[in-house]
Amino acid sequence: MSTTNNTILTPLKTLSVKFLALVVVLGIAALVMLEAIVHQLQHGLAVTDLASWGTQEGVTWGIYIGTFEWFAGMAVGALAAVGYIRYNELTRYDIIARIGELWALIAGLSAAYLIVIDLGRPDRVLNILTAWFVTVQYSPLAWDVTFVTALLVMTSTMLILSLRRDFSEMNLNKLPVYTALIGELLTLGFRPEEREKLDSMLRWLGLALLILAFTGGMVPGWLLGVVGAQAGWYGGIAGIAFLSAGLLSGVAVLAITAGVLRYLYGMEEALPEEVFVGLGKALTLFGFVYLVVQFNNLLPSIFPMAPLAESQVGEAMLYGHFATDFWLAMAAVAIPMLILVLFRERMLAGGVGLAVVSVVMLWGVWVKSQLTVIEPLMYSSGLPYEVGTYVPTLVEWVITIGAILVAILLFSIATKLVPMGRLLDDTASTEEVRN
Amino acid sequence: MSASDPPDDIDSEAWEAWATEVVDGTGFDVELGVGLARDAQRVARGEMTEAEYQDKYHEAVLDEFGVDDRPTAPEPQKADGSPLPGVPGTGNGKRSRRSMLKTAGAIGLGTLGLSAAQQSTRTVAAQSGDGDSEPDVQMGMAINTDRCIACLQCMDACNEENGNPAESLWMAVLRYQEDDYTDNEEFLTRPCQHCSDAPCETACPTNARYTREEDGIVLTDYDQCTGCRYCEVSCPYGVNYMEWAEPGGGDFEADRDVDGVTAAGSAPQGTMGKCTFCAHRQVSDDESLQGTTACEDVCPVDAIHFGDMNDEESAPRQHLANDTGGQPTYRLLEDKGTDPNIVYVGNEPSRTATQTDGPTGENEFDLVRERHGRREIEIGSHEDDD
16 A cells, blocks of 8 residues: 555646646537427427337437437446446555446436436426336336436435545545545545444445346336337347447446546556556456447347348348447447457556447447337238338437537546545655645 | 134125234225225126126225226226236226236225325326216227228328328328238228227336227327327337427417326327327217217228227227128227227238338328438338348
8 A cells, every 4th residue: 555646636636728628628519419409398399300100200219319328338337337346345456436427327317317308398308206116016117116216316425425535534634625625525524433433334245236237227128128119129138238338438438437537647556557457357258248249239130030120120230221230339339349359468567548449339239229228110021011210310410419418528527526446646645645 | 723724604794803913914994995806806706797796885985095096997008918006098987807816905005005195187087077088988980991092181181180290100101012912002001009908008108198088099198298199109000190399280279188187189299199090089069070080080981980898889899890892890900909999991911011101101291201300201112220
């Protein structure tokens, strides 16, 4: 514990022009998105390219729901990573846990926000809560609301408790005034004797997060997996497929963030190479599992014994209408995975290489999320309907990309408000701070 | 005596003691719980009907729990052999004995007490106002596609009657061909199937989609619907039509109110609409409108027959009994397990049937396929994609 990692406070203590420029750019993006939302509220979902499947030959869920699945998965993956680190008390990965806490919260909120955007009557979103006591018995959407709520509550609790511990070890006077205020608030009534209890709570809450991720974390997948009407969705692997995508994208977003922070703030000591090697190993494993699960999900549908509707969906994905998108998405996961296997040590040196491959993987998972949602609705089965079409409108793109940029904006601001981890520096030990 | 080992004789003192011990642990009314359990056994043995069972304890269950959530209770949501207690959807009086016992068991465990904490206002309203309901009525249709000439008058009449915009085809006539070396064009007249086991109700996160207790019609509470479209996703028939924009259709002149629920006529912007079996006619004071639908009225070849599927004398049952002309009958996508209440007379479209081009009404009527603002639809995309 004698290594100094003072650099974790660098993001808090600096405020560069570049950062302000980033906030301004992202802020403008947020305003443009706001304008698109107002436009959609005024004219209804008619400003999207969504249409009813069937005679209108459209898809009724599009990139809002596809991106929701992506964000929800990212939240689950970040949640699992935080749980694993906290439960096993992997001190070296402490910063990764903090990044994960923030991302799980932000990705969870973004997912919930996209659901509201997708509603025909967003003003009635609370109806889902008032009817919850009845609908939770059968509606997967009510289960999903339950899961996302649990995720937000448990992640916030983890964030607050871990910040309480971290702040208690810091000299608040040396921090910027707003961070110090947050620190004061979160360490209200702190007594040194509670440290042991706090450590224990973080550990067991970590286990709870892990359990939540691997059980309730599958619910957004079941949302599609229990729907018998759409070929390509129904089946026992939907929850697993969602979770495998989530673990990959969750760890990828942590790797990107860690790489960028290290690069921008020179956090070589706080984020040593071993951490990136560990993240790289996790990405390799989760990338491999993701590909195995995706092909397990798809390949049975193209065998001659598969039901007709299933084979139409599978064929469109593997060599039909969606083949280009599908194979690009798979390559975007497979190639970075192979690169990680072959060149790990060399390219991980600074964390930047890992961030780049993570971005590519995240993009691949995003594309496949869209295909998963759109395709069965486009290739409806059962009645003699036509194959649907769907080309997202400008409004849909602006709102979707805006949601991603706003998530980045929120995280950027968070790095200026709360410390990215605990201070393991002897010079700022608890005793000194408290006396 | 072990609580897990009930005596066989439900009238014996030993059974009474065993049941009392079990129910006592739940904190609910012991006498009621023991009575429910004993009579549930009688129902299982066939000594008592489900209806008697329901009636006998309705008041007491209401007193104890505030609501009567059992599948047999007179409310829109009925359990129907679903393994989950309280799951909505099923057709009147078609519950399996097994699911009923499961639900009775759930009451014993006090789960009802949990779910009773909240109920949608619609459900409660329906419950209090249906003392003289006839749960054995199940409205449905017999549609003779062999007679259909694809004149599309039913589609036009439907949109006219309900004030729907041109793109919301609650009734749609699909033209299709089979891949059988004949050029025979066939038609499928497709309204909502008003399923007894409607997946759209199970999907709905706000309880907006429900089955009307009195006649088994599946409706949407327009005041409750959030427009999430999970019902549309879960329906295998593609009968749901979201109102993407402010509906630009005609006016709906009748009352939108069905038993205190806004459920008749076209759906407002942002909510989900679909065929209501002309619910406003079914609740109309004008008796000549009851038991009729706009599509049935206008059909020039008498292909559509609307009425109570449980009544042998009804129009659909009479048609099925006497007028099929030797044609086969079927229910659409029966393997989906939705228990639809439309019975077709004629050939069932196969899964490989492809749609053929033909008038969708724009020449004669104000009907279109494409959603307002989207590009024009071309028939034949299935073939192109191969």
